[in-house]
Amino acid sequence: xxxxxxxxxxxxxxxxxxxxxxxxxxxxxxxxxxxxxxxxxxxxxxxxxxxxxxxxxxxxxxxxxxxxxxxxxxxxxxxxxxxxxxxxxxxxxxxxxxxxxxxxxxxxxxxxxxxxxxxxxxxxxxxxxxxxxxxxxxxxxxxxxxxxxxxxxxxxxxxxxxxxxxxxxxxxxxxxxx
Amino acid sequence: xxxxxxxxxxxxxxxxxxxxxxxxxxxxxxxxxxxxxxxxxxxxxxxxxxxxxxxxxxxxxxxxxxxxxxxxxxxxxxxxxxxxxxxxxxxxxxxxxxxxxxxxxxxxxxxxxxxxxxxxxxxxxxxxxxxxxxxxxxxxxxxxxxxxxxxxxxxxxxxxxxxxxxxxxxxxxxxxxxxxxxxxxxxxxxxxxxxxxxxxxxxxxxxxxxxxxxxxxxxxxxxxxxxxxxxxxxxxxxxxxxxxxxxxxxxxxxxxxxxxxxxxxxxxxxxxxxxxxxxxxxxxxxxxxxxxxxxxxxxxxxxxxxxxxxxxxxxxxxxxxxxxxxxxxxxxxxxxxxxxxxxxxxxxxxxxxxxxxxxxxxxxxxxxxxxxxxxxxxxxxxxxxxxxxxxxxxxxxxxxxxxxxxxxxxxxxxxxxxxxxxxxxxxxxxxxxxxxxxxxxxxxxxxxxxxxxxxxxxxxxxxxxxxxxxxxxxxxxxxxxxxxxxxxxxxxxxxxxxxxxxxxxxxxxxxxxxxxxxxxxxxxxxxxxxxxxxxxxxxxxxxxxxxxxxxxxxxxxxxxxxxxxxxxxxxxxxxxxxxxxxxxxxxxxxxxxxxxxxxxxxxxxxxxxxxxxxxxxxxx
Numbered sequence: 001x002x003x004x005x006x007x008x009x010x011x012x013x014x015x016x017x018x019x020x021x022x023x024x025x026x027x028x029x030x031x032x033x034x035x036x037x038x039x040x041x042x043x044x045x046x047x048x049x050x051x052x053x054x055x056x057x058x059x060x061x062x063x064x065x066x067x068x069x070x071x072x073x074x075x076x077x078x079x080x081x082x083x084x085x086x087x088x089x090x091x092x093x094x095x096x097x098x099x100x101x102x103x104x105x106x107x108x109x110x111x112x113x114x115x116x117x118x119x120x121x122x123x124x125x126x127x128x129x130x131x132x133x134x135x136x137x138x139x140x141x142x143x144x145x146x147x148x149x150x151x152x153x154x155x156x157x158x159x160x161x162x163x164x165x166x167x168x169x170x171x172x173x174x175x176x177x178x
Numbered sequence: 179x180x181x182x183x184x185x186x187x188x189x190x191x192x193x194x195x196x197x198x199x200x201x202x203x204x205x206x207x208x209x210x211x212x213x214x215x216x217x218x219x220x221x222x223x224x225x226x227x228x229x230x231x232x233x234x235x236x237x238x239x240x241x242x243x244x245x246x247x248x249x250x251x252x253x254x255x256x257x258x259x260x261x262x263x264x265x266x267x268x269x270x271x272x273x274x275x276x277x278x279x280x281x282x283x284x285x286x287x288x289x290x291x292x293x294x295x296x297x298x299x300x301x302x303x304x305x306x307x308x309x310x311x312x313x314x315x316x317x318x319x320x321x322x323x324x325x326x327x328x329x330x331x332x333x334x335x336x337x338x339x340x341x342x343x344x345x346x347x348x349x350x351x352x353x354x355x356x357x358x359x360x361x362x363x364x365x366x367x368x369x370x371x372x373x374x375x376x377x378x379x380x381x382x383x384x385x386x387x388x389x390x391x392x393x394x395x396x397x398x399x400x401x402x403x404x405x406x407x408x409x410x411x412x413x414x415x416x417x418x419x420x421x422x423x424x425x426x427x428x429x430x431x432x433x434x435x436x437x438x439x440x441x442x443x444x445x446x447x448x449x450x451x452x453x454x455x456x457x458x459x460x461x462x463x464x465x466x467x468x469x470x471x472x473x474x475x476x477x478x479x480x481x482x483x484x485x486x487x488x489x490x491x492x493x494x495x496x497x498x499x500x501x502x503x504x505x506x507x508x509x510x511x512x513x514x515x516x517x518x519x520x521x522x523x524x525x526x527x528x529x530x531x532x533x534x535x536x537x538x539x540x541x542x543x544x545x546x547x548x549x550x551x552x553x554x555x556x557x558x559x560x561x562x563x564x565x566x567x568x569x570x571x572x573x574x575x576x577x578x579x580x581x582x583x584x585x586x587x588x589x590x591x592x593x594x595x596x597x598x599x600x601x602x603x604x605x606x607x608x609x610x611x612x613x614x615x616x617x618x619x620x621x622x623x624x625x626x627x628x629x630x631x632x633x634x635x636x637x638x639x640x641x642x643x644x645x646x647x648x649x650x651x652x653x654x655x656x657x658x659x660x661x662x663x664x665x666x667x668x669x670x671x672x673x674x675x676x677x678x679x680x681x682x683x684x685x686x687x688x689x690x691x692x693x694x695x696x697x698x699x700x701x702x703x704x705x706x707x708x709x710x711x712x713x714x715x716x717x718x719x720x721x722x723x724x725x726x727x728x729x730x731x732x733x734x735x736x737x738x739x740x741x742x743x744x745x746x747x748x749x750x751x752x753x754x755x756x757x758x759x760x761x762x763x764x765x766x767x768x769x770x771x772x773x774x775x776x777x778x779x780x781x782x783x784x785x786x787x788x789x790x791x792x793x794x795x796x797x798x
Contacts, residue, residue, distance in 0.1 A: 002785060028788075030400055034568050035784040038597060038658040042327070042356050043197070043559030044723050047774035051781055053657055057599040064594070170500060171622075177493040 002036060002055040007079055008062035018076060018141040022067075029063045069134050070163045073156050076141055080149060096158055100165065107165075111172045119176070123169045130162040197326035197719065199356070199558035200317045201364070201550025204310060204330055204344065206264040206386030206413055207517065209233045210544060211313040212551035213321060214560070219368065219548040222320045230543065231316075233386075235260045235308045237297035244312040256281040256440040258296045262415055263309075265387045266291055266302040267347075268339030275411070279419060281436035290343065303347045310351035324711045326719065327356035329554035331546050333388040334360035335408030335494075335574045337620050338632050338662050345659065354712070356557040358659040361385070362392035363403060363571050364549030365515040369540060370396045371552065371567070377510035378404070380498075382528055382536065383546075384491060384518040387413035391495045393502045393509070399567040405501035405593045406574050407494035412487070414450070414518035420483045421446035421475060425461055429471055438465045449475045454520045481523045488527045495531065501593050512536040517543050559719065570595050573660055579652060580617035580626045582607065589654045592622065596660055601653040603669075610642040614650055618664055637666040639673045710759040717754050717766045721747065724773055727780060734779045746772035 002011065009016040012028035034040070036055035041048045065075045103122065110118035133155055140152035200222070203210045208230040212221045221229040228246070236248035236259040243251075252259040260282065271277060271286040283294040292299050310330075317325060330348050332341055341358055348355045362381035369375065375396050383390040390408040394401055422443050426434070434442065445461050452459035453475065461473040499505060512528055514536045519525065529535045556565045572595055578588040579602070590600045606614065614637050621629030640648050649669040656662050667674045724747055732740065746769040753765040 002781075030398075030568065031788040032785065033570065034566075035788045036781060037568060037570075039357070039553075039557060039569060042557035043719055045720055045770040045773050045777060047770060048723075048777035048781070051778055053597050053655075054599070055781065055785075056658075057597040057655065060595045060598055061600075173500060174497045174622075177496045 002058045008066050011062050018138045025066055032059045070159055073137050092157055107169055114176055116176050119169055119173050126162055126166050130159060133159045196560055197558040198321045198323055199327045199554035200325060201329045201547050201554045202313055203547035205233055206262050207233060209309050209313060210547035211317045212547040214551050214555035219551040221544050221547055222317055224316055233309050235305050237295040242308055244308055253437055253441040256436040257283055260305050262387050263302050263305045268343040281439055303343050306347035307350035310348055310353055314351055314353055324715055326715050327554060327558045328353045329357045329359050329550040330355055331359050331361045331364050331550050333410055334362050334390040334392050334406040335410045337575055337630055341660055356554055359550055359553055360571055361546045362390045365513060365545045366394050366401055367552055368545045368549035369513050378508050380509050380512045381515055382512055383515040385413050385516040387415050389413060389491050391498045393498050402570045403572045405498045406572055407498040409494060412490055416487055417450055417484050418443055418447045421449055424483050425473055428473055435466055453477050453480050488523055492531055506532045514538050515542050515545055573656055575620045576622055577620050577654055577662060584626045586619055586624055586626055586629055596656050597658050599655045601651050604650045605646045606648040607645060609645045612640045612642055613638040616666055640668045641671050713759040713762040717750055717762050720766050720769050721750055731780045743772050
């Protein structure tokens with residue numbers, strides 16, 4: 001079965017870095033699921049079926065943690081110890097917060113006006129900013145030094161905020177879909 | 179019963195006999211059972227050669243009838259002839275916005291709604307079990323023995339209560355359920371394997387009472403569901419109902435008796451089906467009071483009165499695409515599933531939305547059952563070299579817990595790949611609090627009141643601590659059937675509580691036991707013979723699996739371990755030759771237990787092999 005004490009990078013045989021070949025992750029994920037998925041054990045003794053369920057769930061958990069850049073950054077930082085990033089908005093720079101508050105207002109207005117195009121434009125804006133920050137987080141984390149990790153934590157706080165905003169805009173768009 | 183002919187235990191070959199496995203599409207309007215014969219999935223017809231079984235159950239003066247005989251009597255006996263029971267699965271009366279549409283005598287019991295019939299008060303689970311039992315008997319007669327397993331399909335957008343109700347119905351019908359499989363996923367398997375499809379596909383599945391949209395990536399033998407969405411109360415029935423309402427208005431009819439309602443609904447459906455090939459369809463009926471009805475429904479009128487139903491299917495399509503992070507340009511093909519997709523206005527709307535004509539080169543009534551049969555065949559252990567495909571499915575709706583202020587904390591997000599395990603820590607609110615109440619809900623909204631309540635349970639016996647000091651870890655586990663179980667544990671004291679989620683809308687275990695007993699009393703089967711046959715099927719499965727494991731990975735065991743497993747195997751073979759089903763069940767369980775550690779080591783080896791790169795390279 002899957003060794004639950006191994007970290008997600010080791011589990012997939014990937015380097016412990018923020019940036020890696022995403023195709024390698026997909027390949028390793030599929031190869032592991034081919035071994036442990038419950039469908040492979042439906043005709044097996046109960047003990048094997050239980051192990052398959054636990055192992056397959058673990059592989060899915062690891063895959064989702066590494067596939068999403070924000071989750072991956074959090075996971076990498078958790079592996080390297082140190083306090084988890086402070087999620088409180090008070091920890092964010094004032095300038096960043098002001099920009100996001102303005103944007104939140106624009107999002108609310110677009111929703112009130114049921115303007116799907118405006119929501120899509122705001123979503124694209126958020127995506128662009130998130131992409132820039134993700135690039136910074138990637139560079140900081142892959143330099144693999146404690147000082148850079150501290151900076152990465154700060155950028156990641158902003159990135160997490162943006163991801164939440166993007167998800168909220170998605171939910172509003174879904175609402176407009178009817 | 180072919181399996182009963184095996185009398186010499188030693189005659190059991192290492193390569194096991196083919197296990198009889200079926201796929202069942204339990205539909206709102208029609209149900210089907212299919213199997214794989216000589217490597218090809220086929221639908222099993224009834225004795226008269228008809229592939230479909232109308233999902234209609236009549237509790238008549240002389241017993242239960244299912245399918246065409248029940249259909250023939252529906253307008254005469256509407257209150258005892260249950261159609262579209264799938265719409266009631268896992269639902270309370272208050273959930274049914276369209277309850278008035280059904281002519282039944284509903285009984286508003288806590289949890290799932292029930293119906294008063296001539297044969298007593300029936301739950302939707304019992305009524306569905308009558309349909310499934312008919313299919314099981316059809317399959318056993320056709321295949322010549324008890325079934326080793328069945329894959330039963332459910333709408334992808336079914337929530338936990340609806341899935342659990344379906345599984346309970348299968349249990350009640352005496353079906354060994356290998357898996358609950360999502361209908362659009364089943365269709366994708368049948369379509370994908372048949373056409374060697376690669377790329378991203380959408381499956382648009384409009385059935386009699388449910389709508390699903392699933393987006394899948396088909397790549398190198400992996401069927402990966404990227405997102406699913408839908409409406410579990412939208413289907414062909416609703417189009418019939420629009421025609422029915424139009425007819426009543428057009429002919430200025432007064433409120434109708436249940437018999438006339440059912441008659442007119444049947445006529446509405448016929449007109450709808452007629453419009454698949456014709457530009458207009460007559461609706462003619464003689465009502466109970468002698469009123470003659472003669473109307474003509476044109477394609478134009480039909481399209482205009484059902485316009486918003488068609489639009490209602492496209493909203494979930496947009497949501498599924500957004501969740502998958504895709505646009506229509508990314509979709510290589512749209513597979514159309516479900517009888518209702520024969521309607522020209524549906525095909526037109528889907529074609530316009532995706533900018534390409536949908537794929538209609540398969541039988542929309544049968545493809546789900548065929549896909550389920552292919553999956554059942556593999557899951558039952560009849561996997562061959564060509565069956566090296568893998569299915570990765572998702573849960574349709576987020577799962578969460580109620581927190582302070584009636585808000586929902588999401589634990590497992592929608593479209594998470596299953597199986598999935600997620601845990602979240604909570605703490606106590608008051609000083610000295612010794613119990614917490616856990617309320618499990620499903621849905622996308624932020625407020626508990628807007629989500630479906632799945633279950634409530636309490637974790638008691640937490641040692642008194644200051645507010646916020648206790649650490650309660652709540653773990654959600656969704657298995658490969660998409661069914662949830664929840665456990666809670668206070669980490670500082672180790673206090674635990676666990677439940678399989680079913681109380682709110684499902685049936686209690688006591689209900690199931692009572693119904694099973696009743697169904698056995700009424701069945702003509704000899705219960706003991708059936709129990710033995712089932713124990714033998716299970717024993718053969720475990721014996722064969724153990725032998726295969728010993729053959730391929732026997733080197734993982736030392737002499738002592740090997741001896742213990744051989745002894746358990748011999749004991750199981752011994753009991754297999756006898757007629758005592760209890761002894762056989764016990765011996766099979768002992769063999770299961772004896773191989774537990776061996777199983778873990780074999781899986782280790784498989785995992786190690788998967789990561790050496792050899793297999794990975796072979797897949798690229």
